[in-house]
Amino acid sequence: MEEKLAALLEEAVDGVMDEVIAFRRQLHRRPELGFETFETMELISKILTEAGIGHKTHCAESGVVARIPSKGSGHKLALRGDIDALPVTEQTSLPFASEIEGRMHACGHDNHAAIALGSALVLNRLQGRLPGETLVVFQPAEEGPTLPTGARRIMAEGHLDGVREIYGLHVSNELMVGQIGCRCGNFMASADMLNVKFTGKASHAAYPHKGVDALLVACRFVDAVQTVVSRMSDPLEPIVISFGRMIAGEAGNVLAGEAQLWGTMRTYNKELQRRALAAIEQMANETAAMYGATAEVKITQAIGSVVNDKRTTQKLERVARELLGEEQVVALENPSMGGEDFSGYLDAIPGTFYNLGTSDGVNREPLHSSTFDVDERALRVGVRLMCALALDPER
Structure with missing residues (x-):
């Protein structure tokens, strides 16, 4: 200047x-x-x-x-x-x-x-x-x-x-x-918003075999989904999947008939983004099926x-x-x-x-x-x- x-x-x-x-x-x-x-x-x-x-x-x-x-x-x-x-x-x-x-x-x-x-x-x-x-x-x-x-x-x-x-x-x-x-x-990374709802069957906590515990399904999913980061993506490609909110059940002695999760995924690689989002949806459905529940996955691609x-x-x-x-x-x-x-x-x-x-x-x-x-x-x-x-x- x-x-x-x-x-x-x-x-x-x-x-x-x-x-x-x-x-x-x-x-x-x-x-x-x-x-x-x-x-x-x-x-x-x-x-x-x-x-x-x-x-x-x-x-x-x-x-x-x-x-x-x-x-x-x-x-x-x-x-x-x-x-x-x-x-x-x-x-x-x-x-x-x-x-x-x-x-x-x-x-x-x-x-x-x-x-x-x-x-x-x-x-x-x-x-x-x-x-x-x-x-x-x-x-x-x-x-x-x-x-x-x-x-x-x-x-x-x-x-x-x-x-x-x-x-x-x-x-x-x-x-x-x-x-x-x-x-x-x-x-800065892209930000995708994740909302996953698991539907099971509520029952008395003393008789878990009579219900389908949606809270348990959600916990299994949150744990399993980290394999998208650790085992399904290149370690040199940054990706973060985090769930920060969950609502499940209404009482401590009743198995939750429904559990809902909210989270986010961040990455820079568009191809990795596509594959990871598909894997998250597949993992939610398969985790739910394994326990006799159903899953509904909503993904919002918020910002690039x-x-x-x-x-x-x-x-x-x-x-x-x-x-x-x-x-x-x-x-x-x-x-x-x-x-x-x-x-x-x-x-x-x-x-x-x-x-x-x-x-x-x-x-x-x-x-x-x-x-x-x-x-x-x-x-x-x-x-x-x-x-x-x-x-x-x-x-």
């Missing part, structure tokens, strides 16, 4: 950071779930309107897409920040802790939204230096559970038609403030794997090294088994997803924790980098 533009960027970023941090804290106080982020949408719209930034509301029901025009001939670029929270009860002592019981920005989307807002405000100030039109997406429902999630809804409604590259980020307490984590290719485009990843690394310093750009050795619906954009648009360091060296609380928080100095880093990507002349 040329010296004059770099100085203008720093000045513009400094000029919006108080508003960015205040906005983040307001979102943290008032977390909203899924597609019901209407209060958040209205707040974003109010700030954009006051700044004179054109935008659409009610995108994917309760999201916002802002447009920063340009007189340049470069192609259209998009920056994305998700805005929904999680059904988690906050246990921090923050002065701006969640005011809504059972809801919390435990995944850091309040920070993503604040960085997106700051980027829109800065790029609007530097509009004359933009090489091409830039869209800033404030996306609801990244976390689900309603499907399709927000990214696919944004795409299906045509809000990103004509976009040629897209960037998104996720806060990470595994990296220090000032660092970013990059990786070309596989970055996040696969970062080579060209845009190289651009991210180049811009980040110039802006943050060589040592601050961390090459991630392994992809994550976590899921992210940013894949809904990457299926159609070349782009890159990266991790933004938010740890101060003491705070290492993981995502989705009831005590999760970030060092707010990271917000400035995020705004600077997102804006630098948009201002880069190579588009």
Whole structure:
């Protein structure tokens, strides 16, 4: 980036950071779930309107897409920040802790939204230096559970038609403030939702031979299904199958006539994904039959794997090294088994997803924790980098 533009960027970023941090804290106080982020949408719209930034509301029901025009001939670029929270009860002592019981920005989307807002405000100030039109997406429902999630809804409604590259980020307490984590290719795994119901026959627990114990069948299945990981897939191909919820029976002295399981499967390999899902269904049916029960398997392919485009990843690394310093750009050795619906954009648009360091060296609380928080100095880093990507002349 040329010296004059770099100085203008720093000045513009400094000029919006108080508003960015205040906005983040307001979102943290008032977390909203899924597609019901209407209060958040209205707040974003109010700030954009006051700044004179054109935008659409009610995108994917309760999201916002802002447009920063340009007189340049470069192609259209998009920056994305998700805005929904999680059904988690906050246990921090923050002065701006969640005011809504059972809801919390435990995944850091309040920070993503604040960085997106700051980027829109800065790029609007530097509009004359933009090489091409830039869209800033404030996306609801990244976390689900309603499907399709927000990214696919944004795409299906045509809000990103004509976009040629897209960037998104996720806060990470595994990296220090000032660092970013990059990786070309596989970055995050696909996420399939599993629901398996076993139906047997209830009976008195003292006479188990007169019933079919659905709880026992479910336990046998949960144990057996791990052979899909240990014996039916290449040990060098990552795959995770986990069941986190089960409901069975109504009393301790009655064999369960029905048992229902909910879980997830994660992988990067589409062929392995296909074979593993088929094996899970077959194993459920065969385990049930072995004990005289029946099985019903429902599989929902929620999100695909996040696969970062080579060209845009190289651009991210180049811009980040110039802006943050060589040592601050961390090459991630392994992809994550976590899921992210940013894949809904990457299926159609070349782009890159990266991790933004938010740890101060003491705070290492993981995502989705009831005590999760970030060092707010990271917000400035995020705004600077997102804006630098948009201002880069190579588009």
